[in-house]
Amino acid sequence: MxxxxxxxxxxxxxxxxxxxxxxxxxxxxxxxGVSRATVSYVLNNTSAVRISEPTRRRVHEAAEELGYVPxxxxxxxxxxxxxxxxxxxxxxxxGPLYSQFINELQWALSRLDYTVVQYASVGLRGxxxxxxxxxxxxxxxxxxxxxLGPQGVAVLKRSGARAVVTLGSERIEGAHSLLIDHExxxxxxxxxxxxRGRRRIGVVVPEEPGLKVFSKPRLDGVRxxxxxxxxxxxxxxxxxxxxxxxxxxARWPELxxxxxxxxxxxxxxxxxxxLQDEGVTVPDDTALVxxxxxxxxxxxxxxxxTVHIELPAGRDLAELVDRAVRNPGATPETxxxxxxxxxxxxxx
Amino acid sequence: MxxxxxxxxxxxxxxxxxxxxxxxxxxxxxxxGVSRATVSYVLNNTSAVRISEPTRRRVHEAAEELGYVPxxxxxxxxxxxxxxxxxxxxxxxxGPLYSQFINELQWALSRLDYTVVQYASVGLRGxxxxxxxxxxxxxxxxxxxxxLGPQGVAVLKRSGARAVVTLGSERIEGAHSLLIDHExxxxxxxxxxxxRGRRRIGVVVPEEPGLKVFSKPRLDGVRxxxxxxxxxxxxxxxxxxxxxxxxxxARWPELxxxxxxxxxxxxxxxxxxxLQDEGVTVPDDTALVxxxxxxxxxxxxxxxxTVHIELPAGRDLAELVDRAVRNPGATPETxxxxxxxxxxxxxx
DNA sequence: GCGCTTTACTGAAACGCTTCAGAAAGATCG
DNA sequence: CGATCTTTCTGAAGCGTTTCAGTAAAGCGC
Numbered sequence: 001m002x003x004x005x006x007x008x009x010x011x012x013x014x015x016x017x018x019x020x021x022x023x024x025x026x027x028x029x030x031x032x033g034v035s036r037a038t039v040s041y042v043l044n045n046t047s048a049v050r051i052s053e054p055t056r057r058r059v060h061e062a063a064e065e066l067g068y069v070p071x072x073x074x075x076x077x078x079x080x081x082x083x084x085x086x087x088x089x090x091x092x093x094x095g096p097l098y099s100q101f102i103n104e105l106q107w108a109l110s111r112l113d114y115t116v117v118q119y120a121s122v123g124l125r126g127x128x129x130x131x132x133x134x135x136x137x138x139x140x141x142x143x144x145x146x147x148l149g150p151q152g153v154a155v156l157k158r159s160g161a162r163a164v165v166t167l168g169s170e171r172i173e174g175a176h177s178l179l180i181d182h183e184x185x186x187x188x189x190x191x192x193x194x195x196r197g198r199r200r201i202g203v204v205v206p207e208e209p210g211l212k213v214f215s216k217p218r219l220d221g222v223r224x225x226x227x228x229x230x231x232x233x234x235x236x237x238x239x240x241x242x243x244x245x246x247x248x249x250a251r252w253p254e255l256x257x258x259x260x261x262x263x264x265x266x267x268x269x270x271x272x273x274x275l276q277d278e279g280v281t282v283p284d285d286t287a288l289v290x291x292x293x294x295x296x297x298x299x300x301x302x303x304x305x306t307v308h309i310e311l312p313a314g315r316d317l318a319e320l321v322d323r324a325v326r327n328p329g330a331t332p333e334t335x336x337x338x339x340x341x342x343x344x345x346x347x348x
Numbered sequence: 349m350x351x352x353x354x355x356x357x358x359x360x361x362x363x364x365x366x367x368x369x370x371x372x373x374x375x376x377x378x379x380x381g382v383s384r385a386t387v388s389y390v391l392n393n394t395s396a397v398r399i400s401e402p403t404r405r406r407v408h409e410a411a412e413e414l415g416y417v418p419x420x421x422x423x424x425x426x427x428x429x430x431x432x433x434x435x436x437x438x439x440x441x442x443g444p445l446y447s448q449f450i451n452e453l454q455w456a457l458s459r460l461d462y463t464v465v466q467y468a469s470v471g472l473r474g475x476x477x478x479x480x481x482x483x484x485x486x487x488x489x490x491x492x493x494x495x496l497g498p499q500g501v502a503v504l505k506r507s508g509a510r511a512v513v514t515l516g517s518e519r520i521e522g523a524h525s526l527l528i529d530h531e532x533x534x535x536x537x538x539x540x541x542x543x544r545g546r547r548r549i550g551v552v553v554p555e556e557p558g559l560k561v562f563s564k565p566r567l568d569g570v571r572x573x574x575x576x577x578x579x580x581x582x583x584x585x586x587x588x589x590x591x592x593x594x595x596x597x598a599r600w601p602e603l604x605x606x607x608x609x610x611x612x613x614x615x616x617x618x619x620x621x622x623l624q625d626e627g628v629t630v631p632d633d634t635a636l637v638x639x640x641x642x643x644x645x646x647x648x649x650x651x652x653x654t655v656h657i658e659l660p661a662g663r664d665l666a667e668l669v670d671r672a673v674r675n676p677g678a679t680p681e682t683x684x685x686x687x688x689x690x691x692x693x694x695x696x
Numbered sequence: 697g698c699g700c701t702t703t704a705c706t707g708a709a710a711c712g713c714t715t716c717a718g719a720a721a722g723a724t725c726g
Numbered sequence: 727c728g729a730t731c732t733t734t735c736t737g738a739a740g741c742g743t744t745t746c747a748g749t750a751a752a753g754c755g756c
Contacts, residue, residue: 074714
């Protein structure tokens with residue numbers, strides 16, 4: 001029995017209020033003694049139409065009294081477009097770095113008067129997901145990682161999305177792309193380890209399926225950095241559990257590695273502990289580099305070297321979205337986000 | 349210059365397709381040579397009306413050819429209600445435990461045919477936020493932490509939300525409440541430390557503002573557990589930075605504490621490292637307990653004792669939501685989620 | 697061939713909002 | 727005083743769906 005939900009009897013059972021239907025602008029109009037048009041003009045501060053002060057007040061009072069809240073669907077149906085920016089929520093927890101970026105982005109977009117909505121399409125894949133998003137008729141769709149092909153982009157555009165922006169390591173036909181340079185992350189790590197004199201270099205690749213979109217380019221980056229040198233690259237599958245790390249560490253002598261890029265700080269920390277428990281000393285026997293520059297990485301001993309990743313400022317991405325929405329016909333922009341720098345601490 | 353966004357010229361500039369207006373069900377009807385009603389019946393598989401197989405096929409083909417995607421706003425406008433469950437996205441990153449819970453919940457709700465939407469209302473507070481949510485006319489609103497008063501609940505209900513469920517440590521009038529027993533977390537930690545013979549007990553309280561909703565009840569829980577004993581409780585404000593932890597650790601001799609509840613594993617780890625750097629030994633000089641049972645807590649030495657928190661299964665919460673939506677008049681349920689158990693490792 | 701049911705569909709209304717075109721009433725002007 | 731302008735407001739259309747009520751055609755029993 002994994003958990004318990006205990007119902008507590010409520011002390012005061014409030015009389016269920018009669019289910020009045022929700023007030024519409026027509027109700028407001030009736031109460032204020034004006035037309036629906038006037039209500040709309042007043043509540044939206046429409047500048048093209050002048051409404052006298054007394055009327056304005058009556059409308060506002062009526063709206064207040066009824067607790068009127070406009071109906072977003074009706075509004076955007078009439079308007080023919082929305083100010084909604086859809087962001088498929090990643091189904092993999094991606095850590096504090098990313099969620100802070102999301103926050104910043106949302107803030108920036110809301111400044112530009114967009115409404116950011118995170119939409120989880122759990123089971124759906126590919127075009128099915130795109131269809132589901134398209135039903136909401138968002139002004140723009142911001143796709144964080146993989147999971148959307150050119151077909152999906154086409155579906156979204158056909159259904160009126162004025163901008164599709166992808167955020168990942170690959171460009172997608174038809175969409176604006178913000179290329180996050182995951183390869184660069186691997187490249188920086190690989191180059192650093194090589195420069196420290198390491199030659200037999202392992203690369204942790206998480207077994208968790210959702211992380212492949214990150215791990216693949218990072219691995220490629222390490223490979224790229226070492227191409228043409230005498231260094232070798234060994235792929236190290238690792239699940240995020242202590243036992244998996246212990247198993248990997250137990251094979252260490254036979255692997256004969258003198259350095260590891262740990263995919264990110266969390267996996268690196270996990271592996272470091274397992275290695276130390278196996279009697280492998282870091283960095284003497286094996287150097288270790290993580291990525292993401294988490295605070296926790298500084299708490300281990302030796303302190304974890306890491307690749308600091310600079311995500312684009314939310315404000316800039318928000319402006320890209322806004323530009324794209326304003327000018328939907330323009331050719332998709334492709335931006336390269338640079339931001340991998342090595343933070344050298346004690347583990348390498 | 350915190351980051352760089354480099355624009356890469358696109359190789360192939362695809363000719364901007366003429367902005368055909370997005371196809372509606374009327375277009376599908378025209379192409380298939382049937383009425384809009386028929387299109388609706390076919391595409392929704394309406395069981396009450398029989399449509400012949402050839403007609404069905406023609407409609408489906410037409411829809412496919414045009415790339416028709418229904419308009420959610422129009423649909424829910426007509427229907428008078430939606431299957432949308434709104435979840436205000438917390439603006440504080442709340443760690444892997446919580447985000448896994450969210451995932452599970454979304455999955456469970458989508459099984460019940462709800463659409464889960466996370467909505468960030470960054471700047472807004474209290475009733476303003478409730479208003480913004482109400483505009484979307486969700487079937488239910490699921491409010492994770494604080495930030496919604498009885499007034500907000502009233503606004504939502506008046507605008508047609510059939511269920512408002514709060515998820516936190518306080519009950520809110522008019523809403524179904526799932527009380528997550530943060531006090532229990534503190535209580536368990538406090539009792540454990542007392543049982544281990546500790547009497548001068550510190551409690552870390554994060555300075556990050558968004559975390560107060562958690563830290564307050566946890567602190568109360570520790571106090572509650574120690575009430576009537578000879579133990580003392582000392583509040584230890586701590587920001588999530590190394591310097592803050594170092595400053596706190598430097599004051600350790602004068603504080604004279606023999607135990608600390610670290611709010612959660614992350615803060616506990618931060619503090620543990622600072623204490624060790626200060627020459628304080630854990631657990632001999634000072635015992636330490638975290639919370640959340642993160643994997644990383646097992647990686648430090650000594651291994652971190654922690655309070656394991658069992659969140660409700662997403663499936664059960666989803667069922668609560670569904671029940672509430674089906675029967676909006678019912679008195680709000682209050683459930684108590686029990687789930688704090690101490691995991692004793694080496695740090696206490 | 698007549699009434700009846702069944703089948704397969706269609707017309708039109710309604711959901712709540714915005715906005716265009718116009719109207720009532722007063723102000724201004726020649 | 728009639729014509730014109732300004733101010734302040736209103737009527738009605740329309741956004742894309744769903745669905746109720748209705749209808750034409752066909753089938754059936756007699």
